[in-house]
Amino acid sequence: MKKIGKRTFKIENYVGVSGYSSIVGDKEKKGPLGHCFENYSEDEYFGQETFEKAEAFMQREVIRDVIEKAKTKPEDIDFIYAGDLLNQCTGSNYGVGGFDISYFGVYGACSTMAETLILASISIDGGFAEKTLCVTSSHFCAAERQFRFPLEYGAQRSSTAQWTVTGAGGVLLSKNEGFPRITEISPGVICDKKITDINNMGTAMAPAAIQTLISFFEDTGTTPENYDLILTGDLGHVGHEIVSDFLKRENYDAKNKYHDCGMLIYDHSQDAHSGGSGCGCSASVLCGFVLPEMRKRTYKNVLFVATGALMSPTMVLQGESIPGIAHLVRFEV
Amino acid sequence: MKKIGKRTFKIENYVGVSGYSSIVGDKEKKGPLGHCFENYSEDEYFGQETFEKAEAFMQREVIRDVIEKAKTKPEDIDFIYAGDLLNQCTGSNYGVGGFDISYFGVYGACSTMAETLILASISIDGGFAEKTLCVTSSHFCAAERQFRFPLEYGAQRSSTAQWTVTGAGGVLLSKNEGFPRITEISPGVICDKKITDINNMGTAMAPAAIQTLISFFEDTGTTPENYDLILTGDLGHVGHEIVSDFLKRENYDAKNKYHDCGMLIYDHSQDAHSGGSGCGCSASVLCGFVLPEMRKRTYKNVLFVATGALMSPTMVLQGESIPGIAHLVRFEV
Numbered sequence: 001m002k003k004i005g006k007r008t009f010k011i012e013n014y015v016g017v018s019g020y021s022s023i024v025g026d027k028e029k030k031g032p033l034g035h036c037f038e039n040y041s042e043d044e045y046f047g048q049e050t051f052e053k054a055e056a057f058m059q060r061e062v063i064r065d066v067i068e069k070a071k072t073k074p075e076d077i078d079f080i081y082a083g084d085l086l087n088q089c090t091g092s093n094y095g096v097g098g099f100d101i102s103y104f105g106v107y108g109a110c111s112t113m114a115e116t117l118i119l120a121s122i123s124i125d126g127g128f129a130e131k132t133l134c135v136t137s138s139h140f141c142a143a144e145r146q147f148r149f150p151l152e153y154g155a156q157r158s159s160t161a162q163w164t165v166t167g168a169g170g171v172l173l174s175k176n177e178g179f180p181r182i183t184e185i186s187p188g189v190i191c192d193k194k195i196t197d198i199n200n201m202g203t204a205m206a207p208a209a210i211q212t213l214i215s216f217f218e219d220t221g222t223t224p225e226n227y228d229l230i231l232t233g234d235l236g237h238v239g240h241e242i243v244s245d246f247l248k249r250e251n252y253d254a255k256n257k258y259h260d261c262g263m264l265i266y267d268h269s270q271d272a273h274s275g276g277s278g279c280g281c282s283a284s285v286l287c288g289f290v291l292p293e294m295r296k297r298t299y300k301n302v303l304f305v306a307t308g309a310l311m312s313p314t315m316v317l318q319g320e321s322i323p324g325i326a327h328l329v330r331f332e333v
Numbered sequence: 334m335k336k337i338g339k340r341t342f343k344i345e346n347y348v349g350v351s352g353y354s355s356i357v358g359d360k361e362k363k364g365p366l367g368h369c370f371e372n373y374s375e376d377e378y379f380g381q382e383t384f385e386k387a388e389a390f391m392q393r394e395v396i397r398d399v400i401e402k403a404k405t406k407p408e409d410i411d412f413i414y415a416g417d418l419l420n421q422c423t424g425s426n427y428g429v430g431g432f433d434i435s436y437f438g439v440y441g442a443c444s445t446m447a448e449t450l451i452l453a454s455i456s457i458d459g460g461f462a463e464k465t466l467c468v469t470s471s472h473f474c475a476a477e478r479q480f481r482f483p484l485e486y487g488a489q490r491s492s493t494a495q496w497t498v499t500g501a502g503g504v505l506l507s508k509n510e511g512f513p514r515i516t517e518i519s520p521g522v523i524c525d526k527k528i529t530d531i532n533n534m535g536t537a538m539a540p541a542a543i544q545t546l547i548s549f550f551e552d553t554g555t556t557p558e559n560y561d562l563i564l565t566g567d568l569g570h571v572g573h574e575i576v577s578d579f580l581k582r583e584n585y586d587a588k589n590k591y592h593d594c595g596m597l598i599y600d601h602s603q604d605a606h607s608g609g610s611g612c613g614c615s616a617s618v619l620c621g622f623v624l625p626e627m628r629k630r631t632y633k634n635v636l637f638v639a640t641g642a643l644m645s646p647t648m649v650l651q652g653e654s655i656p657g658i659a660h661l662v663r664f665e666v
Contacts, residue, residue: 002460003411009461049651052651079520083440086645088643088645088648089643090645093656097525097656098525101522102340102522103520103523103658104448105440105448105643105658106437106438106439107416107421107439108437108438109421115437118437119437122456123455125459126455126459126461127335128335128336128342128455128459187412187435187436188435188436189433189434190426190429190430190431190436192430310426310438311421312385312421312426314419314423315423315427318382318383318386320427323426323427
């Protein structure tokens with residue numbers, strides 16, 4: 001039986017990371033993790049005509065780069081799982097088209113990177129695939145005009161607001177090959193604590209992260225002490241504090257082990273307020289920082305918990321709250 | 334090895350349909366398949382405040398009904414796979430929330446029903462799940478105002494335009510239980526033949542359906558004669574004719590076996606032009622008509638090929654064409 005406890009699953013076959021790539025924009029390159037990102041563009045259009053096309057370009061670039069680095073070919077990749085924040089997931093639809101790989105579009109808002117890794121692990125472990133690609137992206141300018149206001153309006157940002165990361169990340173998972181490997185997965189459940197402030201995604205997502213983390217600890221009988229690093233996707237400073245406080249209250253001592261991708265990618269001088277967000281936040285930090293550090297064995301045992309605010313401007317205008325979700329993936333060297 | 338040929342996979346364990354449910358609006362209830370739909374609403378709001386909330390309501394209703402009919406409980410369902418056409422997949426996010434089931438959001442436009450069935454089959458066959466729910470929906474009024482014009486504008490519809498089905502469908506798949514069963518799957522690849530007319534989705538999707546069908550026939554060494562029914566999702570009259578012509582040209586004689594859900598759900602008197610479309614089209618026809626008829630053994634061997642136009646109004650305004658995708662699921666009694 002693969003199921004452990006209520007929501008966690010063991011990946012019984014060896015599912016390894018045989019390649020990864022990230023790409024970011026100028027602000028991310030100038031941030032504290034800038035040295036981790038080889039591929040970047042100073043031009044926010046990435047040489048394309050529009051922000052949306054720039055986002056699709058980032059996905060294409062990441063796919064091309066992963067395939068090249070892993071010395072494989074598109075025809076050897078069984079499935080590609082991709083998604084993004086844009087309406088109709090256009091970053092992915094226009095990004096993965098042209099590679100001639102069977103494609104599953106997913107939508108998990110900023111939790112997409114972990115969602116794709118979970119679905120891909122299931123397909124490899126179940127014997128359906130030898131190699132799968134997991135890709136996601138976000139673009140600050142495209143996201144702002146879609147979810148809030150076009151940048152030209154010069155709208156003031158609230159202190160709890162986050163800055164959507166311009167970036168993409170792609171991971172190639174392979175059967176019996178590569179490292180680190182994925183050993184456990186814990187798909188998330190929607191968690192809606194009735195937050196309605198579209199400028200406070202950290203608070204909307206934090207309860208989902210807490211729910212997934214605590215159910216994972218209960219399922220596996222482990223505590224934060226069993227891991228080197230516990231990394232949420234993009235809760236930012238506001239959401240990170242909520243999760244830290246709550247874990248402490250529940251007697252889970254995460255000490256210095258618990259970090260958040262949205263806090264790592266920008267520093268306080270960069271005017272990102274509560275920190276980074278967007279599918280590209282956890283994707284670029286995973287592919288630019290976490291996986292390379294795991295290959296150097298800085299971290300050997302990591303919980304990657306990408307968090308998504310399933311926020312729809314239409315539904316918020318109609319008085320609905322913002323549901324959150326958090327998917328967990330455990331990487332081990 | 335489960336893979337057959339280039340893109341097709343055999344489901345080796347028994348993955349059966351242990352429950353299904355559909356719900357539709359007034360126009361669908363008055364159509365040729367009206368007698369198939371038990372659950373319907375004459376009110377296009379389904380008693381809710383907005384069209385978007387009506388769509389979420391349909392998903393909730395279908396989930397509740399499937400669970401009730403199958404005499405199971407939410408806690409016995411391992412995963413729910415759901416998606417829809419609305420931005421940020423709100424029909425699903427607000428529809429599945431509250432059921433406390435691990436949730437994978439997917440986006441495959443109108444191909445979503447088949448995409449969820451494929452992902453769910455993989456998870457059951459691979460030993461990750463005993464029971465999974467697959468749900469999708471669309472709503473005419475919500476889709477029109479999002480993708481084209483608000484209905485209040487009274488915009489004229491072109492002859493190739495389709496009518497988005499107001500409806501939802503849900504399938505409960507179980508290990509070693511229920512019938513028909515899913516025996517083969519063939520996930521689609523993006524196919525972009527540079528169609529840019531947002532009022533001609535049938536032509537945008539038809540090439541993807543042809544691609545998936547022909548690669549499936551080649552992979553399995555079968556022809557249309559091996560099946561009782563070949564059903565595309567929502568190509569409508571325009572797309573159906575393209576696929577029929579092309580199959581004939583490639584010497585695949587589909588004769589009277591090839592039908593399209595978009596042609597079955599409305600008749601010519603209903604002013605639906607080329608026919609029905611939307612995620613809810615193939616979902617409601619599958620759950621209201623195909624699966625019940627398979628249980629009566631009218632059909633024993635069906636290819637269900639849900640087709641998606643990955644159309645983004647933003648990208649079309651930016652001069653991009655409309656990519657299509659088609660996912661195939663084989664049901665057998």
